[in-house]
Amino acid sequence: MFDYNAPENCLKGKNILVTGAAAGIGRAAALTYAKYGATVLLHGRKEKTLNPVYDEIVKLGYEEPAICPLDLEFAQPEQYEELAALVEQEFGTLDGLLNNASMLGVRSPIQSYDPSVWMKVMQVNVNATFMMTQAMLPLMQHERPASIIMTSSSVGRKGRAHWGAYAVSKFATEGMMETLSDEISDIVNIRVNTINPGATKTQMRAWAYPGENPNSNPNPEDIMNLYLYLMSDDSIGTTGQKLNAQ
Numbered sequence: 001m002f003d004y005n006a007p008e009n010c011l012k013g014k015n016i017l018v019t020g021a022a023a024g025i026g027r028a029a030a031l032t033y034a035k036y037g038a039t040v041l042l043h044g045r046k047e048k049t050l051n052p053v054y055d056e057i058v059k060l061g062y063e064e065p066a067i068c069p070l071d072l073e074f075a076q077p078e079q080y081e082e083l084a085a086l087v088e089q090e091f092g093t094l095d096g097l098l099n100n101a102s103m104l105g106v107r108s109p110i111q112s113y114d115p116s117v118w119m120k121v122m123q124v125n126v127n128a129t130f131m132m133t134q135a136m137l138p139l140m141q142h143e144r145p146a147s148i149i150m151t152s153s154s155v156g157r158k159g160r161a162h163w164g165a166y167a168v169s170k171f172a173t174e175g176m177m178e179t180l181s182d183e184i185s186d187i188v189n190i191r192v193n194t195i196n197p198g199a200t201k202t203q204m205r206a207w208a209y210p211g212e213n214p215n216s217n218p219n220p221e222d223i224m225n226l227y228l229y230l231m232s233d234d235s236i237g238t239t240g241q242k243l244n245a246q
Contacts (some may be wrong), residue, residue, distance in 0.1 A: 001218075001222065001223060001245070002166065002223075002225045002226035002229065002243070002244070002245055002246075003225065004183045004225040004226065004229040004234075006011060006036060006225070006228050006234075007232075007234075008036070009027060009036060009037040009094075010036050010037065010232040010233070011033055011036040011037045011038035011228075011231060011232060012036075012037030012038070012039070013095075014033075014037070014039070014095035014096055014231070015038070015039050015087075015091045015093065015095050015096070016039070016040055016094075016095060016096035016097070016098065017040075017041040017043060017068065017087070017094060017096070017097050017098070017136065018030045018033065018040060018041065018042060018043060018096065018098045018100060018220065019043040019044075019054055019072070019097075019099055019100050019128075020043065020044065020055070020100040020101030020102065021040070021042040021043055021044055021050060022042075022044040022045075022049035022050050022052075022053060023049070023202075023203065024200075024202035024203060024204065024220055025100055025151065025197055025227075026044075026098070026101065027053055027102040027220070027221075028109075028219075028220035028221045028223075028224055029098055029100065029220075029222075029224065029227050030042055030057070030059065030065070030089065031053070031056065032060035032221070032224040032227065032228055033061075033228070033231060034057045034060070034063060034065060035060070035094070036228060036232075037063065037210055038063065038094050038095075038096070038231070039063045039064070039065065039066070039091070040063075040065040041065065041066045041067075041068050041087065041091075041112075042065050042066065042067050042068060043068045043069070043070060043101065044067075044069060044073045045069065045070070045072070046069055046074075047067055047161070048072075049068045051067070051186070052235065053065075054067055063218050066090065066091075067106070067153060068083060068086075069143075070083055072101055072123070072124045072132075073103075073120060073124055073128075075128065076187055077131055077135075080126075080131045080132055080134070080135035081135050083135065083235070084135040084136055084138070084139060087136070087139060090235050093139050093140070093141070093142050093144075094136055094139040094143060095145075095146050095147070095231075096146060096147045096148075096149075096151065096219070096231045097133065097146075097148045097149070098149045098151070098205060098227070099129045099132060099133065099148070099149065099150045099151065099173075100130070100136070100149075100151045100230075101124065101128070102124065102125050102151060102166075102169075103119070103120065103121050103125060103163045103166075104121075104166050104204050104208055105117050105121040105164060106164065107162045107163065107164070107208065108164050109125050109161070109162055109164075110164055111202055113164045116151075118164070118165040121164075121165035121166060121169055121174075122165060122168075122169055125165075125169035125170070125172075125173065126137050126167070126169050126176070129150060130176060133148060133176075133180070140190050141188045141189075141190070143189070145190075145191070145233055145236050146189065146190045146191075147190070147191050147231050147235065148177075148180070148193075149191075149192075149193055149195055149230050150173050150176065150178075150193075151173075151194070151195055151232070151244065152170050152173050152174055152194040152195060152196050153170040153197075154198070155167040155170060155195055156169070156170020156171050156173060156174050156194075156196070157170075157196065157242065158239045166240065167223040170191075171192060174242060175192065176192055177192050177194045177240070177242075178240055180239065181239045181240035183239065185239050187236070190241055191230075191236070191237070191239035191243045193230055193238060193239060193240070193242075193243055194229060194241075194242050194243065195226055195227065195230070195243050195244070195245055196242070196244045196245065197220075197223055197245045197246070198223065198244060198245055198246035199216075199217045199246070200217055200219070200220055200223060201214050201215070201217045201218065202217060202221050206216060211238070218246070223245040223246060225245070226243055226245045227245070230243075232236035235241075
């Protein structure tokens with residue numbers, strides 16, 4: 001696991017938007033960021049799936065979060081702009097963005113891959129990440145340092161058979177990160193990196209590997225050190241990097 005001993009309240013005063021916060025890695029990240037002092041903006045497809053995470057954060061006595069429902073499969077650019085306007089109205093600025101929401105699609109050879117599923121995966125994993133990042137960037141251009149994290153995968157760094165749209169979408173995520181980091185690193189105080197979480201006990205992993213014993217993999221909470229490090233000011237100067245949580 002990534003070695004980082006986070007100082008208490010290292011995210012205090014930061015507003016951080018987490019996509020796909022209802023379950024898995026997104027939920028763990030939201031709870032971790034809240035634990036260390038951040039005000040977390042919880043994104044998911046539907047408000048009802050985010051309510052349990054909201055309630056847990058409040059019950060634990062952390063900063064009250066916000067709920068930001070948006071269906072990434074169907075949302076249009078103007079809806080991302082509306083969300084950004086709402087964030088600005090309620091919070092003023094944004095200090096962190098974790099683009100975590102992703103869709104697996106199907107495990108299939110490219111030759112027989114369903115084009116409709118391919119386009120859906122690209123919409124959620126690539127286009128939505130682009131539109132969310134583009135909409136939120138103006139809110140992150142302030143005097144304080146800010147951080148953007150994009151969740152990648154090992155199959156987004158070395159292509160593997162039958163991973164189809166998911167693998168290709170993660171290659172695109174890596175390229176988006178590198179391009180954006182190179183564009184803004186000398187202009188604004190925003191760092192941009194990707195994380196490969198590795199094999200983790202999530203529903204997506206279970207769908208991808210139905211025959212695998214899920215208990216052989218760490219829980220999402222166990223891999224949070226890198227997610228926490230990249231959102232904290234301790235990672236200032238780290239940008240354009242492809243990092244591994246395990």
